[in-house]
Amino acid sequence: MLNDLRYRLRALFRRNTIEQELDAELRFHLDGQRDKYVASGMTPSEAARRVRLDFGSTDAIKEECRDARGVGVIDEMVRNLRYARRTLAKRPGFTVVATVTLALGIGASSAVFSALNAVALRPLPFPDANQLLVISQYEAGAAQPATFVAPARLEDWQRMASAFQGLSGYYLDDMTETSGEFPERILRAWVAPRFFEVCGVAPSIGRTFTRDEERFGGAPAAIVSDRLWKRRFAADVTAVGRTLRIGGRSVAIVGVMPATFAFPNGDVDVWSVSAPDAPYAQNRQATWFTVIGRLHPNVTADHGLSDLARVQRDLGRQYPATDGKLAIRVTPLKAATVGGVTRSLWMLFAAVSLLLLVACTNIAALLLARNAERQHEIAIRYSLGASRAAVVRQLLTEAVVLALVGSALGLGIAIVALQAFRALGAGLPRMTEVRLDWTLVVYSLGCAAVSVIVFGLFPSMQTARSHEGVSNRRAETMATNRLQWTLVGIQVALSVTLLFGAGLFLRSFDQLMRVSPGFDAGRVVTFRITGSWSETVDMAALKRRMLTTLETLRATPGVAAAATAVAVPGVAFQFNTELRIVEAPTEASTKVTARNRFVSSGYFDALAIPMLSGTQCADDAPVQTAVINRAFEALYLPGRNASGSHVQDIASGRIGTIVGVSGDAREQGLNEPPAPTIYWCASAPNPMPVFLVRTQSNDPATMTETIRRTIRQIEPGRAVYELRPLAERLDDTLAENRLRTILLTSFAFTAVLLAAVGLYGTLSYIVSIRRREIGLRIAMGALRSTTLVLFLKQGIGVTIAGCVGGLWLSAAAGKGLSGMLYGVTALDPSTFAIVLGVMIAIGALASVWPAARAARVDPIQVLREE
């Protein structure tokens, strides 16, 4: 094999030498033979003649030698390529349509593949990333979802679990960094010991924390992100060893992480140790850490789970009060990071693959028609002795040339499309990892190879077959036509499927936009002010700070209302709580669960949520108060006077007096119907709540500078961040939905366009080969209108057949979409009806042109051409 390759390469690149050698070799033979004849008594001229007779044509022998060497194949390829270039250049219309079609198909599908690969297929950027799990604890049987993990418990897990190489944890904290000119908000990840070992990533400069630094009272140390290092230290290597001033304390920089390290997320600026042996960390009910663990090699996640569950059962026996009811849940880190986007991407990938298939089918139909026009030429080739394989090779070369040019252009389109993809999907996980790499190139070449098989091999074989042996021209033409119509039908069916999917998404998006959220985001600006969890040691001071800030904001001209809340309304925030209604009759056994939100005074004004009865939260209430929404009242306190009732939070034991009932608001996201919600009144729910400011201006963005200035006046040491209109944030929550709707719609339109071109092209071709017959019919008295209808019926018939197939496919595909839709079912009949209407109308439009051309055929002219 290797020998063969070396031989062929030598044959290819050292052509002249080899030709000379062959020449010399043959000449030597001829001379030897001639000398032999001369020695046997012939005259030299007679001997030379005899030799030539014996030997035959040296050129033919040379040719056979070249064939024997395998040079012939390459020669043929070069000849075919040259020929393909000429024939393609001769029909620029066809060539351009085919290449552009293919480039669109390959480009779109490469771009989607690239995103799928970066987000869903490629492992997370950690070594052996599949060993990483997110581990959470939850109270068995409680409505509350997973809670954070106490440092003491994490250390127990680390000590007792055997399936893990190591366990660590983190939590995020906003800090103010003041070593620069202005106070800057930085995001700090407080990490448990072993954090970087578990991640398996080392700093690019400097080191990780020492054991001493990981203990309580150790020297404060920080590892900074590549971003912060570039921003603040201009990528100076001497930054390691310098100090930052974070939250009023000096912290030495010991390392810089590589730019690729973005964990827990890409916004983290600084990693610091949260020592598990600190006195305040010993309470087993403290909830701090999100825990990650790295499994031993070849240990499954299930094994890791059962191992930790065993450990936790032991801990439950040891600490029944705090650990008795806790259960463990594990999620692969990748699933926890990427989440539901994977499904959207697979859906888009399936859709774009259908589009590519439509493109290939389209070109196959075009090539068939074109090859049929070349019947004459191919027949001559056969009669000159070309083998069937040679004819297939020649026709295939053209397809290969088209595919290569198409995939090169497609790669260009993919690169542009990737930019658009990243912009559209900016809010989605791992989008920054979507980039141009070699897999994209390999994939698009793979697409080209597959498309050659689909659109090249198939028509070439068909064309070549129809010429073998005694041919029945009419039967062949019929067979080719049937094949072409089948291809058109397939295109229509696939387009209908895509169009149906796009229709469902469009309707779903439209439904979502019509939803009344129950609150008005239009004039609201949101932002946060840096704070630190350490402020929670003095809750009174924290509350004073919040109230001062709120009062200052409310006094600012242009501000209509101001409030704080734990989470941004309209953005999913999973926090359910289990409650007890104090006044409820004891026999009532209904479990009371509600969404938990913490809001300050002015919240309902800021969001324009109407109060149905009672009052809002007040800043100076002497007892814990709460507001419930209408859904809560209707479900748990029907027919009773809600205001004045008391509720108790079962987990914390906190009791609150209900002071009012608000309207329902879709605070979990537009696609979530309002759930029973309890708003606990709390001016300072945490040190960095979301501030919500309702402005008097219609364009809240104009107020951002005023707000920044106002806060700087009263809080010179704190930074304002995430300052954005609420409407913009709500818009972000639709990023995934919008991305898939836009992409699927554009794929569907492209597919429909291609199918229309395919239908038009095929019908035009059929009209052109049946011109003579049409002319005769008309000459014999057929009506032009009958001719028109004849061809129109053919085109529309194929469209309808394709639609039927498409409906069947859509019904199957619809099942896969069901979880992604809002307000429409996966088999929505009106979407079906609209799609069918559109497709048949387009089919008719694409057919009417060629059909009209058929009706205009002039019999005189046709007969004269004969």
Added chain:
Amino acid sequence: MGDERLDLPQGTLDLLILRTLAPGPLHGWAISERIQQVSREMLQVPQGSLYPALHRLERRGWISPQWGVSDNNRKAKYYALTRKGEKRLAAETHSWRKLIGAVGLILDMD
């Protein structure tokens, strides 16, 4: 000469070339002369197929070419049997003998 000559059965030329090269390297013309001579002029190598066959065998790595000087002091391309070629020759000889034997049995039946 003339009528006594046999046409080479399909596929035997390769075997003959390999066998002829077994004692030592030869150039193309010498190969054709040797076959003719050893077969007592009964086998004549078709001149037109000798060189394509040599090139084919070279490509398969059964013989390897080298340029040398002939008896009459001219540069000539000599072919030598390779290790692979020796194995091939043994295998082909064996199967050819078996074929002859089998055909002989059929012809001698009754």
